[in-house]
Amino acid sequence: MEEIERPEMTRPVGETAGEIYRVAGPVVTATGIHPRMYDVVEVGHEKLMGEVIKIVEEKTIIQVYEDTSGVKPGEPVRDTKASLVVELGPGLLGTIYDGIQRPLKVLTETMGDFILRGVSAPGISREKRWGFTPTVAVGDTVQGGTIIGKVQETTYTEHRVLCPPKMSGKVAAIGEGEFTVTDTVCTLDNGQKISMMQKWPVRVPRPSVEKLMPSIPLVTGQRVLDMFFPVAKGGTAAIPGGFGTGKTVTEHQLAKWCDSEIVVYIGCGERGNEMTEVLTDFPKLEDPKTGAPLMERTVLIANTSNMPVAAREASVYTGITIAEYYRDMGYDVALMADSTSRWAEAMREISSRLEEMPGEEGYPAYLSSRLSEFYERAGRVKTLSGAEGSVSVVGAVSPPGGDFSEPVTQGTLRITKVFWALDTRLRERRHFPSINWLTSYSLYNRTLSDWFVENVSPHWSELREWSMAILQREAELQEIVQLVGSDALPEDEQLTLEVARMIREFFLQQNAFHSVDTFAPLERQYELLATIKRFSDLAKKALSLEVTYQELADMDSITLLGKMKYEEDFAGEHKKVTDKMDEEFRQKEVIS
């Protein structure tokens, strides 16, 4: 690793070379070096990358990001005197990295289809030239976070080049034109040089002026989420669920359709094929807002389950640092971490190799503080340049046996504001997304109501409360139905059940693989639910006019209503359904 700038650091030059004392899986003990905690070290003849995680007297304990088979005691260890950093600059978007920001595409070119050891590659290309347009002039005062220029990174995304947080001064010279990321584009009067690339230690949150209250929803186009359990821009959400309940599909759906400007997707200890799917799908899909391929707004971090455990531990930090960097440019960033349980397990594995005293279920005692530190890096902030930006974090949790009482789920729920509970029973009846509407919650419902009322419909909150009440009522009625059958219920209760069924099947269920249904704009969501409510209101009136329940249940407009969400021409279909419904109710003399 070449020299890395270390802001505010002057320290005595210590020994940089030592040797390995012990190797136990990914944990290596070295002697003879005197690094700081979290310094990056090169281990062995193959220069495997590692990070200092513990210092005991003369011994330094290192977690190694690569496989350590064949590494022997006595091999050299070199302290790079720098902590684990990510490289930030144009070229991040559209790239797939491993947990320590090695670009996987470059790795295939240098070492083939399998990930071998001891190969390093810079996070962003040193050769590529970018067109830089300055936004400050000579004589302007700049400080950390000031936007000094722009680069068109992808078709629709403008990369704002920031003055690194710890620099400030007057601009002495500024360039314009084509540069590589390491070229100096700006010189300050105190001699400090700024290039388009900066480095930032992953474990340290990037600074901002202040945190703002989240008040704008992250619109996801997923009906159950937007209508019932919305997450705010800058908010945090957890999706716990047993295997097969659709954590990954939900995360993918969010990454595809949420209305943030940048998406960072971390595949942490999950399946290789899932990352492949993202890699194949995203370039083909269009951003609903801009029409550009989704890949152009996405950064992927892929540290699959069979890749080294220590790099998995680092991957979430790498991801969130990149997210913060785009936030600092004034963008809304959404970060998906799938799955945080694998991250926690990586911590557990390393902790147990360190022979630390285990906490609950063998997880280290610091598990919940690590989780909190991570989720606290989310938020809507006023950036150093005065703009507003946000990082929303959606973390999947994979509880063993689907049991939500385990430490990772519980630790996560204490911090996150939105809880999307995935339910195995719903999955078994192919109710997707299998988000349980009775146990999930969103603490943003209140703060975001105003936005929905103002931007979608004045009846938004009312409609939500109405449908939630129906679903609650259904749950109560179901208990009776289990005992006596639905025919034994009074007609108005049967109608409640039918309306609840319509809400579940027509509204809550959404087919992620259907070209139209996969993304539902807010207006459509509202209209669909409002039409169901309209049916319910009229049907209630009909019952009071001696129309039987069976006649209502047999109405053709119900069938039509059920298919409405699949139609490309939603407005036309909506009219057809409403007309049909009116006609049928007119026949029954409910309306005139």
Added chain:
Amino acid sequence: MEKTEWVGYGELVEIVLPDGTRKRGQVLDTSKDIVVVQVFEGTAGIDRSSSVKFLGETVKLNVSKDMLGRVLSGSGEPLDGGPPVIPEKRIEILGAAINPFSRAPPEEFIQTGISTIDGMNTLVRGQKLPIFSGSGLPHNEIALQIARQAKVLGEEEEEFAVVFVAMGITHEEAQYFMRDFERTGALKRAVLFLNLADDPAVERLITPRMGLTAAEYLAYEQDYHILVILTDLTNYCEALRQIGAAREEVPGRRGYPGYMYTDLATMYERAGRIHGKKGSITQIPIISMPDDDITHPIPDLSAYITEGQLVVSRELHRKGIYPPIDISPSLSRLMDAGIGAEQTREDHKQVSDQCYAAYAEGKDLRGLVAIVGKEALSGRDRKLLDFADVFEAKFVRQGREEDREILRTLGISWEMLAALDERMLTKIDRVTLEKYYPKRQEGEDGQGVQGD
């Protein structure tokens, strides 16, 4: 063991007992003072005077194209009386992770001829789809039927070469597999690695990696499409726990080591396809769930890594239905990639979703019927109840040698759906209904086979 010179982590060790017996082991922990070695063949007979030799390399397997047709032991030695495999290459069995960027998405439909798999939980080439079963259930028969019938449809139907890995199974079970392979002539296109119940537990940890190394060589260097059958992962995990306990590690859930997820992942993730390579590896691991408990750590962790699971049900088995695959808890995550107009037929996804929903509802109603009787049900509920019964009798049930084509499977689905009202088919869109719903097609055969 205290040591003389410095030894690499994961290095192979040879121990020679005073009586001349050789045992092999592997370095688990190495430092300047002490080396911890795990012995594959069990520590019986090792004493202080045994000599220890560090071989300076990690565990490797001799691979060659001629491996096909061979029966090898759990550590790669011939068991069939034949000569040792003449190596074309020696490969480390640990294997490296496939770079996610190099992976090609699995998307080629594999027809297994079993309706519950093809129709409802489609297997695709490069997928890892385990069978979750219990003791006494016919998982081995199902695995064999898949191995026998699996093919990729197309201009020329392509068959698979099989790598069969046995971990801790009994002689009898091993015989059963071998006989079936011989009976059907599949042995010619198969290589068997057998670690039996009375072989040392530690060897169980390397057997599947031997098998997968052979599979990778055959797939990525010899262009074979490989089907890897691993049985039984439960025995493997027991061995892992045994070793973990011996190493005095902090145990995780139910005493299994905390790294079991990662350890299993290093095997399951070796399934897949690679851009630019002709071959592929499809994995069917078999896991017998202790006490049929799907939340047990072994099936639980596995299902978090594999791309779905096929669950064998004791209830269906008791009803005498073969193959007793219960679709409700089963899942194939890659199904959507492998079906549709180009692979099977355009209506496949919707039909399967609809059958799933109707079957689930029908099954729920069985509980209700027991209380209130069938007469108390509404017409809609009665139809769903019947659907569930017909589904099990016609769709799930099939012959042990019956190789049902996918179009036949879809045809049966539509026949069953025809008994439901059109309005109950909420998962099927208008266009598809018009094309395939038998009631919409007066005069036609009503099986919906005319598409494609």
